[in-house]
Amino acid sequence: MNPKSPIRRTLLSCLLAAIGVLVFDGLLFHTGLYTSILEPDSSAGTYQLILHREQEAQKRYGDSMIVTLGDSRFAYSPRLCNQLTPRTGYTFRNAGMGGSELRSWYYMLRALDPTANRYRALVFGVNDYGDEDTLDYPDDNIRALHYVITQLRWSDAWDFARSFRTPAVQWQALRGAILKGTVLQSDIQAFLTHRLKRIAYVNLCNRGYEDWTYNFVDSPASMAGLTIDWPKMQATFPPGSTPEQISTTTSWLLHPPSPQTGRTAEYRRKWFGRILDRYRGSRTKIIFVRLPRGPIPRPTSLAQSTTSSIREFASRPNVLLCEEAAFNSLEHPELFKDAWHLNREGIARFSPMLAEQISRMLGPPR
Amino acid sequence: MLFNTTIFFVFLAAVLALFYASPRGLRRYILLAASYFFYGYWNYKFIPLLLILTAIDYTAGIWIEKVGAGRKRKAVLIASLSANLGFLGFFKYFNFVAGNVALLMGKPAGYFFHDIVLPLGISFHTFQSMSYVTDVYRGQQKSVRDPIDYALYICFFPQLVAGPIVRARNFFHDLWNWSPPSGEDISSGFFLLILGLTKKMAFADQFAKVANSYFHDVPAHPGMVTAWSGVFAFAMQIYFDFSGYTDMAIGMAKLLGFHFPINFRRPYLAQSIADFWRRWHISLSSWLRDYLYIPLGGNRHGRLATYRNLILTMLLGGLWHGASWNFLIWGGYHGCLLAAERVFRGDRPPAEKWTWMYPVKAAVTFCLVLIGWVFFRAADLPESLRILQQMFHGGPGPMLLETWHIELIAIALVLAALEEKLDWSDAVVKWPVWAYASTVAAMLLFVELFGVIDAAIPFVYFQF
Numbered sequence: 001m002n003p004k005s006p007i008r009r010t011l012l013s014c015l016l017a018a019i020g021v022l023v024f025d026g027l028l029f030h031t032g033l034y035t036s037i038l039e040p041d042s043s044a045g046t047y048q049l050i051l052h053r054e055q056e057a058q059k060r061y062g063d064s065m066i067v068t069l070g071d072s073r074f075a076y077s078p079r080l081c082n083q084l085t086p087r088t089g090y091t092f093r094n095a096g097m098g099g100s101e102l103r104s105w106y107y108m109l110r111a112l113d114p115t116a117n118r119y120r121a122l123v124f125g126v127n128d129y130g131d132e133d134t135l136d137y138p139d140d141n142i143r144a145l146h147y148v149i150t151q152l153r154w155s156d157a158w159d160f161a162r163s164f165r166t167p168a169v170q171w172q173a174l175r176g177a178i179l180k181g182t183v184l185q186s187d188i189q190a191f192l193t194h195r196l197k198r199i200a201y202v203n204l205c206n207r208g209y210e211d212w213t214y215n216f217v218d219s220p221a222s223m224a225g226l227t228i229d230w231p232k233m234q235a236t237f238p239p240g241s242t243p244e245q246i247s248t249t250t251s252w253l254l255h256p257p258s259p260q261t262g263r264t265a266e267y268r269r270k271w272f273g274r275i276l277d278r279y280r281g282s283r284t285k286i287i288f289v290r291l292p293r294g295p296i297p298r299p300t301s302l303a304q305s306t307t308s309s310i311r312e313f314a315s316r317p318n319v320l321l322c323e324e325a326a327f328n329s330l331e332h333p334e335l336f337k338d339a340w341h342l343n344r345e346g347i348a349r350f351s352p353m354l355a356e357q358i359s360r361m362l363g364p365p366r
Numbered sequence: 367m368l369f370n371t372t373i374f375f376v377f378l379a380a381v382l383a384l385f386y387a388s389p390r391g392l393r394r395y396i397l398l399a400a401s402y403f404f405y406g407y408w409n410y411k412f413i414p415l416l417l418i419l420t421a422i423d424y425t426a427g428i429w430i431e432k433v434g435a436g437r438k439r440k441a442v443l444i445a446s447l448s449a450n451l452g453f454l455g456f457f458k459y460f461n462f463v464a465g466n467v468a469l470l471m472g473k474p475a476g477y478f479f480h481d482i483v484l485p486l487g488i489s490f491h492t493f494q495s496m497s498y499v500t501d502v503y504r505g506q507q508k509s510v511r512d513p514i515d516y517a518l519y520i521c522f523f524p525q526l527v528a529g530p531i532v533r534a535r536n537f538f539h540d541l542w543n544w545s546p547p548s549g550e551d552i553s554s555g556f557f558l559l560i561l562g563l564t565k566k567m568a569f570a571d572q573f574a575k576v577a578n579s580y581f582h583d584v585p586a587h588p589g590m591v592t593a594w595s596g597v598f599a600f601a602m603q604i605y606f607d608f609s610g611y612t613d614m615a616i617g618m619a620k621l622l623g624f625h626f627p628i629n630f631r632r633p634y635l636a637q638s639i640a641d642f643w644r645r646w647h648i649s650l651s652s653w654l655r656d657y658l659y660i661p662l663g664g665n666r667h668g669r670l671a672t673y674r675n676l677i678l679t680m681l682l683g684g685l686w687h688g689a690s691w692n693f694l695i696w697g698g699y700h701g702c703l704l705a706a707e708r709v710f711r712g713d714r715p716p717a718e719k720w721t722w723m724y725p726v727k728a729a730v731t732f733c734l735v736l737i738g739w740v741f742f743r744a745a746d747l748p749e750s751l752r753i754l755q756q757m758f759h760g761g762p763g764p765m766l767l768e769t770w771h772i773e774l775i776a777i778a779l780v781l782a783a784l785e786e787k788l789d790w791s792d793a794v795v796k797w798p799v800w801a802y803a804s805t806v807a808a809m810l811l812f813v814e815l816f817g818v819i820d821a822a823i824p825f826v827y828f829q830f
Contacts, residue, residue, distance in 0.1 A: 006547075006548065006549025006550070006552045009549065009552075009553065009799060010552050010553055010556050012799055012803075013553070013556075013799050013803040013806060014556070014803075014806070015803075016799065016800065016803035016804075016807070017803045017804075017806035017807040017810060018807075018810075020803060020804060020807030021807050021810045021811055021814065024807070024811055025811075025814065171372070172820065175819075179814050181811070181815045182814055182817075182819055185814075185815060185816065185817075185819075188815055189768070189770055189816070192768070192769060192770035192773070193768040193769055193770060
């Protein structure tokens with residue numbers, strides 16, 4: 001026997017096995033085969049539901065759609081905004097998702113708007129126009145992979161992985177982007193545990209998701225009575241405050257400034273930059289909105305940001321910045337359900353204000 | 367550096383590349399350096415200990431041969447065995463003995479404790495050393511003159527940490543007559559590497575999650591079904607974990623041109639406890655047979671002596687696993703079962719043929735083995751008794767295994783039954799490329815979909 005043949009045979013087998021794995025992975029996860037039965041309450045499943053919902057909405061609404069993207073802090077009601085449609089002429093849709101961030105918004109938009117021309121405006125809700133670094137660094141958080149997994153193509157794998165900072169996370173992202181089964185393992189195992197139940201739940205969500213989310217009414221809980229002694233960094237909570245209200249206030253508001261490393265600026269320049277580049281020359285306007293900061297905003301003395309990538313973007317022709325203090329009037333404890341999120345009343349006030357602001361910035365639809 | 371980590375595969379690829387790219391005369395040195403690096407990567411501070419044990423037994427082998435027959439020869443053997451058992455005893459059993467002595471003296475169990483870290487693989491390499499010296503003493507093995515060769519025998523990285531326990535004559539036969547691995551060896555080595563990885567990551571680690579959650583807090587998991595499913599999960603974990611490790615070790619050795627003995631032969635299909643021990647951790651059970659059971663007299667001195675030797679051998683086998691009363695009870699339990707079988711079976715060898723009674727016998731054997739695993743895995747004796755109480759007198763409780771766990775086992779059972787009849791895993795290397803590749807692809811898919819990837823769960827036998 002030719003002494004090289006066994007090695008050649010083994011190498012050929014390895015190659016064929018690797019191709020087999022990729023083909024199987026591709027058939028299962030790069031087509032709609034498994035995506036259609038993802039757990040609706042998982043990150044990937046909710047992301048996919050939102051994407052599907054918004055793709056369907058595009059068929060129903062005309063040419064004057066505005067899509068908003070943000071995390072759970074961008075709490076507003078498209079239904080309340082759209083009550084003003086007869087006057088403003090614009091229809092608001094929300095493609096944001098709790099826990100999501102720039103990377104997820106980029107891939108969401110790429111799937112929702114392949115020609116970068118579908119919407120009148122993209123509205124991004126951000127905590128601050130300044131690039132303040134906090135202890136939470138989304139640039140190296142593998143969570144993003146679990147949101148965008150269904151939308152990653154093999155051609156994205158290298159670039160997506162390189163967008164993380166540490167080699168371990170980069171490796172995790174690369175492996176997950178190529179072999180999606182490694183990321184969706186727990187979803188698959190949960191499906192295998194309750195197959196029929198899952199399919200029934202997926203069908204239920206597919207039927208009702210638009211109504212549930214569009215007509216969703218948030219909690220009336222409030223932080224009314226909250227006071228903060230900033231010099232002492234101490235909060236006094238109203239009676240009956242929940243542990244979540246206390247913990248979010250402590251972690252979100254009562255912390256000393258974090259070391260400023262420039263990572264937030266770098267991250268924003270990279271991913272907002274990519275989105276802006278996709279829409280270069282498009283009719284779609286890109287609008288940044290500073291969200292109501294909290295029940296009691298942190299004093300400016302505690303804010304450390306030295307740069308503002310978002311203000312830099314404003315020099316581009318299709319980028320608009322909403323007046324920074326436009327929603328400061330909502331920064332009251334009685335309008336927040338915890339330290340991060342507006343409550344029912346806050347949303348009821350914020351939504352029409354948002355619709356008015358954005359419509360004014362865009363002018364009447366042509 | 368665990369076998370189921372990326373860093374290990376980088377290491378292995380580098381070793382294979384260096385090994386085959388180097389002139390033949392250098393290859394032993396490369397393997398030795400790689401093996402010490404592998405060991406030192408875990409804790410370099412124990413390399414001197416490994417060197418000392420290697421030096422002792424290397425010298426003892428030569429000395430035994432030099433002094434010829436007589437008392438001196440025996441004295442050297444005893445000195446060598448004492449050194450090995452002394453090190454093993456200190457690192458592995460000091461705290462166990464000290465704890466029991468303290469309790470006998472009415473003091474707290476930790477009164478005489480020392481903060482002792484168990485050197486990785488000490489139970490395995492000391493057994494290899496002892497078998498070598500004993501074989502030289504018995505005239506079954508020539509002493510090894512080249513210290514590099516002997517050091518490599520002790521620390522060869524594929525089997526250093528958890529075996530299989532390789533006999534010196536087999537290892538040196540491969541080393542001294544080394545030839546490049548055949549085509550079948552390469553195919554088989556690679557296949558075993560992937561098979562072991564699949565067993566470990568897709569099967570053992572998934573069952574480990576269930577078993578660990580059960581054994582971590584037994585009182586929180588009452589119920590008969592709960593107890594049986596928790597213990598069943600551990601039975602699956604330990605089998606797939608250890609046999610997976612062994613498959614990887616054998617596969618790696620084959621890729622480097624060495625041949626290790628098989629260590630597992632579908633043990634849960636055994637028809638009796640004696641059959642089980644012919645299929646489970648074969649390199650240890652044959653070691654115990656050759657260096658303990660037979661020297662004790664084996665079955666040569668009547669029935670009672672045979673039963674005593676069986677129980678004593680298994681007691682010591684249990685103690686080898688770890689310093690606790692539970693391991694001793696586990697070993698004693700298996701010894702008693704072996705003796706009881708011997709009472710009923712007489713001197714006839716255990717049946718291995720498939721008959722209509724086979725499934726019943728296999729099921730009974732498996733249940734007996736499961737009961738043994740309670741002592742093996744539980745933290746202490748009271749916990750073992752609590753689990754047994756739940757297994758036989760517990761109320762209803764939830765099943766800890768999901769449907770897909772059962773499906774995984776069903777797949778494994780079908781494959782094992784086919785293997786038992788058809789030896790397909792040996793034949794796979796002769797299959798056409800597409801069939802071989804499909805089998806490898808299927809295993810990789812199992813790893814992709816079921817493998818516990820981001821939490822490298824250590825191999826169970828690494829603690830021994």
